[in-house]
Amino acid sequence: MPRVTVGVSLKAYFGRRQARIWFTQVAARARSHDAVRSGAVEVFVIPTYLQLEDARGCFEGTRIALGAQDVSAYPAGAYTGEITAAELAESGVTLAEIGHAERRRLFGETDADTAAKATAALSAGITPVLCLGETERMDAAAAAAATVAQLHADLDGAPAGRVVVAYEPVWAIGAPEPAPASHIVAVARALRAALDADAARAGSTVIYGGSAGPGLLTRLGDDVDGLFLGRFAHDPDAFAAVLDEAAALASRRGAQPPVVERGAQRRDETPRPTSTRS
Structure with missing residues (x-):
């Protein structure tokens, strides 16, 4: 895939x-970045x-x-505290993070829950950012097998559509260093093969x-399509440095500008009903 993707989740830090x-x-950095x-x-x-409306206003005029x-x-209805995929789409949201290790650990979310959320998101024209990864440290071959199995479980029954698969080995989240490059490459290749x-x-x-x-992106090269950043992106200059690395990688791949931005939904498009799976 020629383009390079860089995502950031702010969690609940700010x-x-x-x-x-x-x-x-x-x-400001995005507007000046070719x-x-x-x-x-x-x-x-x-x-x-x-923070969604604040972000929407600040990011106006950027990509x-x-x-x-x-x-x-769930769809719209008597589901106190829930925010539906349809409402997110109406609010200008084009992606939804699901399956993060913290949701699984702290709130007991299962693969079935993640699959139901993926179904709801895709049905409303929202691209799932599907977080998955092995819990315990293991060799790369075992990790690849485990994550591919999790990929299939997390998308079980979900309609057709693009997904952003964020490989996040749980043992590396919050660690001083990321997983070794050779480990990331082996798992990313297995996930890519399963998607292809x-x-x-x-x-x-x-x-x-x-x-x-x-x-990190420079070390990984063509074996991943990009990075999903957390706390390291809290410094806008560090974030900009990753964008520069992504630009260099995209240039080497010969990336072409898209005709229509991926994951975007037409504003006159009515979101389809979301899933009722729990």
Whole structure:
């Protein structure tokens, strides 16, 4: 896949005031970055729900896509505290992060829950950012087998559509260093092969998260489609450094600007009903 993808999840680190400052700084860097402007580097940011409108305003006029940190598996109705895929799409959200290790660990979410959320997102024209990875450290071949099995479970029954697969070995999340490059490459190749074998997942992307930061994308080269950043992107200059690495990689691959931005939904398009799976 010629383009290179760089995503950021802010989790719940920033309050709204701090987030607005960060959005403004990142938007300025995106507006002046040739590869981001052309679409050779695809950028998405996932703030908290309350920060979505702030981010949307700050990112106006840039190519930064907006994501949400979760999505309801249910349609509109009596589901207190839930935010539906249809409402997210109406709010300008084009991606939804699902299956993160923290959701699985802290809130008991299962592969079935993740599959239901993927179904809801895809049915509303939203691209799932599907987080998966082995819990315990193991050799690369075993990790590849485990993550491919998880990929199939997390998309079980989901309709056709592009997904962004974020490989995040749980043991590397929050660690001082990311997983070894050779390990990431082996798992990413297995995930890519599984996606390429499924016609329903045409155009899907494999990116790496888990203590990802500046310098990693250069080491990984063509074996991943990009990075999913966390705390290392809190510094806008570090984020900009990753964009520069992504631009160099995209240039080497001969990336072409897209005709229509991926994951985008026409504003006059009515979202399809979301799944009722739990």
